[in-house]
Amino acid sequence: MAGTMSGSDVPQLQIRFITKQECYAVPDYPLSVPAPVTPEELNTLLNTLLRETNELSASISFDFLVSSEFLRSPLSIHIADRGLSTEDVIVVEYLEKHPPPEPQNCLIHDDWVSSVAVAEKWILTGCYDSTVHIWTSKGNHKLTIPGHTAAVKAVAWICLTDELGMFVSASQDQSAIIWQWNIQSNSVECVHVCRGHEQGLESVGVSTNGEHMATGAWDNMLKVWGTSENDSEEPEKKKAKVDKGRTRVPKRTMKGHKEAISGTVWVDSNEIISSSWDHTIKVWDSELGGMKHEIVGNKSFFDIDFSKIGRVLVAASADRHVRIYDPRSNEGSVVKSTLTSHTQWVQTVRWSTTDANMFLSGGYDNCLKLWDIRSPTAPLYELSGHEDKVFSCNWSNPKLMVSGGADNTVRIFKAGNAVH
Known part of the structure; x- marks a missing residue:
């Protein structure tokens, strides 16, 4: 009955x-x-x-x-x-119902925080005052790393072991630097200075196997570089000592964007996806150096991320919307869904690494939002705390949601664990 x-x-x-x-x-x-x-x-x-x-x-x-x-x-x-x-x-x-994320620590910087990258318990931050910082997830400051001569716009981990961490920083000084961090002695060494862009760098992404990275810049170019200590494809004469590191030249330069490249993400060890101010998202073959596919939007794209689980893209845009795209779709303009809640530019997006439905977005409205793609009309939660624009967010560690912004802070939220 x-x-x-x-x-x-x-x-x-x-x-x-x-x-x-x-x-x-x-x-x-x-x-x-x-x-x-x-x-x-x-x-x-x-x-x-x-x-x-x-x-x-x-x-x-x-x-x-x-x-x-x-x-x-x-x-x-x-x-x-x-x-x-x-x-x-x-x-x-x-x-x-997914439990609300809990505010944890606030990491104070001297200038705007443009970029955050998390690997296990370590947080890497890039700053507008040209410095890179390493923190623990508990909020302890480990190291300030000078070396760039202009704002650091993007940081990414390359690999991490118990003894060593390798990471990259990309700057408006037209260079990317590959660093090696000795965790025991808490000392850092510049391994390579990557030069080749003609304008400031805006984005960096590391391939899934850690052997390559791609940088996007204001010269509209996407460049691919080797990350390993000894890269056989590199001409010997280019290995001059510069700034205690060896100058590295790009393995490949990919042309096609007409404006700055705002986001760079690898699908696997070969395929790269880039977002640009030119209203397009492009899918590239890094081996052949050519464009495979293009998605055209109606406004500038400011960031992009690819879900390894759901195999879909999330893109942040100047029209205040966040969109989900299927890069395998034959119709490039088809949007899987549009999520609307931000009141100003959306600057940063990052997928959960453990849940195909969930991602973070941050914007010029000072808001960091937790989304589930099954709720396109409203985010699950607004993570309050930032008092100015949110420039970057990261959810690489499933337990930590991390964001950086123009209020000179990095905010750490503990991700709630729902029953699955």
Whole structure:
């Protein structure tokens, strides 16, 4: 027999609860609910059923998926918007609501923080005062690294062991520097100075195997470099000592963008995706040096990230929207979804490395937001704290959400762990 929630004067819908979280399973027989039932009312109903069937005493907050999107409005509106029939039994999938990220530490810098990169417990930051910094995730400052002569716009880890860390910094001084950090002695050495761009660098990305990196700059060029100590493809005469490091020349230069390259990410050890102020996202073959595919937008792109799990792109744009693209799609203009909440330019986006649905975005509205792509009309949470523009964010360590901005701070949030 179907359960009921309301009197007969309100139109009713038949729903059936399902879940992938076995510990919260309830019988999946149809229930009769008022058509305009809200997510809050469904939560109350579900908790009542759970108390009856599972003897759960504590009340649990759930999110509800109907037709692959989170329910954020009354059920009747949600199903009408998606063209579902009110005659059918509506399948309502539920999962424990993702807990809110908790603010942890605030790392104070002397200038704007343009870039953050996290590897395990170490946080790398790039600053507008030309310095690079290493911190612990607990907020302890390990090292200030001078070497650049203009703002550092991007930093990335190349590899990390217990003894050594290798990373790269890219600067408006037209160079990228590859550094080696001896963790035991807490000393850093400049291994290579990468020169070849004719204007300031804006982005850097390291290949999935760590053997190459790509830089994007204001000269509209994408350049690929070797990261290893000894790179056989490099002409010997170029290995002159410069700034205690060897000057390195690019292995490949890829032309095609018409304005600055704002974001650089590797899909694997060969394929690179770049975003640009020229309103395009381009997919490149780093071996052949040619463009494979192009996605055209209607405004400048400021950042891009690729999900290794979902195999889709997230892009930040000047029109305040965040968009999800499938780079394998044959129709380059097809957007999988558009997520709208920021009130100014979106400057930075980063996927979760453990959840195909979740990512962070930060913008000129001082906001860092946690998104689930199944909720395109509203973020899961706004992570408050920054008092000025958010320039960079990172979620490489699944337990830490990290962001840097124009308030001279890096904010660390502890990611909540939902049941999966």
